[in-house]
Amino acid sequence: MIRCTSITELRQLLAEQRKQSPDSRIGLVPTMGFLHEGHASLMRRADEECDFNVLSVFVNPLQFGPNEDFERYPRDIERDAAIAEKNGIDILFMPSVQEMYPTKPLTKVLISDVTDRLCGASRPGHFDGVGTVVSKLFNLVQPTKAYFGMKDAQQVAVIEQMVHDLNIPVQIVRCETVREANGLAMSSRNVYLNEEQREQAVVLSQTLRDAQSWLEETGMTTGELTKRIQASIEKAPLAVIDYAEVLIYPSLSIIEPHQQLSQLSGTLIIAFAVKFGSTRLIDNRLFELQGGGVHVQNDDEIEAAQSNSNRGEPQLCGQHHH
């Protein structure tokens, strides 16, 4: 594995690889580092599917709000390098902020609609920063495939929309959320949690698990389900809900509160952001509604849905679309 901090060197290395093996499939795994098993699963998937893989580790200031954790975001590049090497990465690209933004960028990639709700609403400007840096990474690496985790389901929807709208020649691969044994979704930010907060944070995955049977209840409406989800999270005394919503995926459009969910078919997402102390955690789950009867998507189905996804059109039948 080669470590590289310069854009010029990255381009040279990739040009050499393409010259040696013109048909090589290039994989890109964009991260902010402080790697864990969730990231490792993305790298392994890239290693399985591609011939030459780039991992980027860059804490992107553009996607952090003024009162967010840019300065204190956990960093450990030596540990990251060891994990990357073990998981089949060929180039570890770890540029400085100066290298990525030598001058203040006057060009930004703004993705609308799909950013209106969830993290897009609670972190204004966040997805402009994500869209901009991911476009830069796509231009630098020109990957065949790029790997993103469904823990950040809205990010996946945003990147897929951007790739579609701008005809970026890359295939986005959705990767399943990796969880701790107790169900907590792995996140670099989990290190901020103290023991009590960590224990209570299991309420998030428990709620997503319980939601399946709530969805199956006859007459359950979007509004009632949302309330049930909120009440379940609030059983943890330290939990402070930022948002908890039930939406259509991947358009992230809303479903009327009085809509009976048993009548719908299509993909629904339950997504929330919850604070434990100053640490904000996100989690979500997709459900496939088949006009009655709920089905939780597994990895293969997430992929199938992705290749069939019909952008610009409502993803669910029998609901009011906004």
Ligand SMILES: Nc1ncnc2c1ncn2[C@@H]1O[C@H](COP(=O)(O)OP(=O)(O)OP(=O)(O)O)[C@@H](O)[C@H]1O
């Ligand atoms: N538990 C996980 N399972 C699968 N993919 C994940 C998981 N956590 C993060 N990823 C994915 O890894 C990529 C890089 O994410 P990032 O570096 O922000 O990690 P993170 O642990 O989610 O950190 P953060 O605390 O900032 O959310 C993203 O595509 C993200 O969705």
Ligand SMILES: CC(C)(CO)[C@@H](O)C(=O)[O-]
């Ligand atoms: C995709 C990403 C690396 C862009 O900075 C970041 O948003 C992340 O880690 O999910």
Ligand code: BAL
């Ligand atoms: N994983 C999303 C990156 C962020 O929280 O800024």
